[in-house]
Amino acid sequence: MYTEILRIIEGGLNKDLKKINNYSRILAEKFEKEGQPKLAKMIIKTLENKPSSMVTMDSLISTPVDQESRMNIVDIQMPSENNDDIILSPNIYNKVEDYINLYQHQGELLKNGLEISNSLLLYGVPGSGKTTIAKYISNKTGLPLITARFDAIVSSLLGNTSKNIRKIFEYADEKPCILFLDEFDAIAKARDDQYELGELKRVINSLLQNIDTFSKSNLLIGATNHPELLDKAIWRRFNTLIEVGLPNQNEVYKLIETFSKDSNNDFLNDEKKTNKLIQNLEGKTPSYIKTLFNNVLAQKIIKNKEYLSYEDILLEIFESKNKEYTIEDIITFLNENGVSQEKITQILNISIRQVRNNLKTK
Structure with a gap:
């Protein structure tokens, strides 16, 4: 018991509340085993009334x-x-x-x-x-x-x-x-x-x-x-x-799910779309993925969109990866990720002929 008492005193002098708490509990256990349960309970009650782990x-x-x-x-x-x-x-x-x-x-x-x-x-x-x-x-x-x-x-x-x-x-x-x-x-x-x-x-x-x-x-x-x-x-x-390394494919999926689960979306229940997003985000940090989804969600709110779309996320990924690009580069990227030609015309506000002519030259 002398050791515990000494440690408690040291903790008091050093304002080490955790040390006081730990050694006081050890001391209470020893009193309990040696047939002094009342003293043990008094120590525990004192600790519980003034929790040493609490910091305001x-x-x-x-x-x-x-x-x-x-x-x-x-x-x-x-x-x-x-x-x-x-x-x-x-x-x-x-x-x-x-x-x-x-x-x-x-x-x-x-x-x-x-x-x-x-x-x-x-x-x-x-x-x-x-x-x-x-x-x-x-x-x-x-x-x-x-x-x-x-x-x-x-x-x-x-x-x-x-x-x-x-x-x-x-x-x-x-x-x-x-x-x-x-x-x-x-x-x-x-x-x-x-x-x-x-x-x-x-x-x-x-x-x-x-x-x-x-x-x-x-x-x-x-x-x-x-x-x-x-x-x-x-x-x-x-x-x-x-x-702490980069997330693997399974962890990338969990990050996508975490950052989009509170919004209506058209990709979490679509395996092909989800896999495409995972492929595009593999090798990226959690911080990058979180920022990307925050940006898309912010635009969703500002533009009063009903749901978080697969295409919006693809565009954010593309723009984050490319500082300089042409409209043809975007068309190719969206097409390679399974976006239909009709959908591309709607997203980019261009004609179907322009989309088709660009894809023919690739």
Whole structure:
């Protein structure tokens, strides 16, 4: 019991509410086993009356700022009650769920003498869903997401950059939360980069020190589009590594379904049309697909259309892929994707002869 009491005191001195909660529950279990159920119930009742995992927006108002610019150096997003699953490959999804389970069973792990690292590094191409995963973890755990703003952290007064990093970690240490270092290759580049200034290399040392001393009761998530730039020591600081790749055909279909299911459409129940859309969107990021559907849906609302059409989506795909094109290019593209000649004339407001003459020359 002395260990649990010591840990609870440490948690109180460091304002580590999660640590207090975990070790208090372990202590209550020990009292229960040793024949002191009343004391055990008192501890549990106290914890339930003052849930240590609860963080209100009020407690997050006084955010740290850069000394020079006075800009906030973190953004805060409270967890949403929307816990819908995200669209990921089974392998990535399972890794994310395993990471969440480590946090949710932290008390049991501590009870058995295990202190598992709370750090996760997400890496992959831009728009692949790294930020979405961080928000999903926030919603699942009920922890607010504190995102470091590296545009404000990297001060023109280089000596302040390390101070800003320390401010962020100290701020996140004070309350149950997820500290999210998004695109943090901006300050975590390899120290052997000959083009970097000595001061910036010292920034990495500061980052490493703060990661090492960060509260084990909170979650630390890093994300980067350029894993090849990261300092080798950074990789060793993260217990869980997840490469977030591009969606496969099945995942592309789920994304199409998700972004269009709330609107009347003429393609989800048409296998040929759906397959054509999947072929055109394969190799694209979830962010790209979401933006594309948002654009089409916006035009649907503005033009007061009754339903979301297959042809509207095809046109948006074509225009997003081609900066310069002719009317003949559009005719060919629509025809190759199964749009009838009559429908093409209606969409492009041209004659059937023009459509036929263009297709004959191809």
